[in-house]
Amino acid sequence: MVTLRINSPLLADFIREKAGEEGYNVVRVLSACSRGCTDEELSAETGIKVNVLRATLNRLHYSGIIRYSKEKAQTSNWYTYTWFLEKSRIIELLKERYEEELSSLKEKLKYEQDYVFFKCKNGCERLPFELALEYDFKCPQCGAVMLQEDNKAEIKSIKQRIKEIESFLKEISGKRNKRVKKAV
Ligand SMILES: [Zn+2]
Known part of the structure; x- marks a missing residue:
């Protein structure tokens, strides 16, 4: 089992190329929470405003770096998104890139x-x-x-x-x- 060193400069460069410094901050936080993080948790942990965060999450998701699961709230039509790192996909992408x-x-x-x-x-x-x-x-x-x-x-x-x-x-x-x- 390969563990990704999130501080590795080449990994950081790759994430920054795809989703900027905010993207790298999000990935760092996600790497530390195996149960996944919601938008609110990510915003609180990274200090990135929710609207910027959403754009960053979209870029990371588009690149295949993260995935989500969504759950409908019982009392409204809102969905809660929980985000996860796609570690094996990240490794594939890193191999391609480098x-x-x-x-x-x-x-x-x-x-x-x-x-x-x-x-x-x-x-x-x-x-x-x-x-x-x-x-x-x-x-x-x-x-x-x-x-x-x-x-x-x-x-x-x-x-x-x-x-x-x-x-x-x-x-x-x-x-x-x-x-x-x-x-x-
Ligand atoms: Zn000359």
Whole structure:
């Protein structure tokens, strides 16, 4: 059984992409109540006004992150909604989201490693060597001299992101190695 770490930065980013900071606050509260929460409880716990909360709940529901059950009040036609986290769906969505980013990062990394880039000092678009050569190493946008770019920092940051995502994907697949306590 995989447990979602609600504080995990990649999980938080994903929820924020779908439903903003309010959405993340709602998800945090829901993760702590297995019996589900009503609108009123969520509003009280998150401090989000009921009308904003409803829009946030709709966005989360539309994305498949939460589900509800509704119950009709005995004395009126009002329904009470109780909201729950869709944990297994969230895991599926996280996998989709981050596997996609991972594959585009890997392509990007290969591109960065396979080509040498040239750029001018004015921040115009950089060009791979073959193209810069065609322009005689003069920037086609501003005419300034183009020099070889050092993309080591770029490569390093792509590799770090790849590592971060891979370890997150392992974690949500339940494949992460249990930490072994070091004997002192
Ligand atoms: Zn330029």
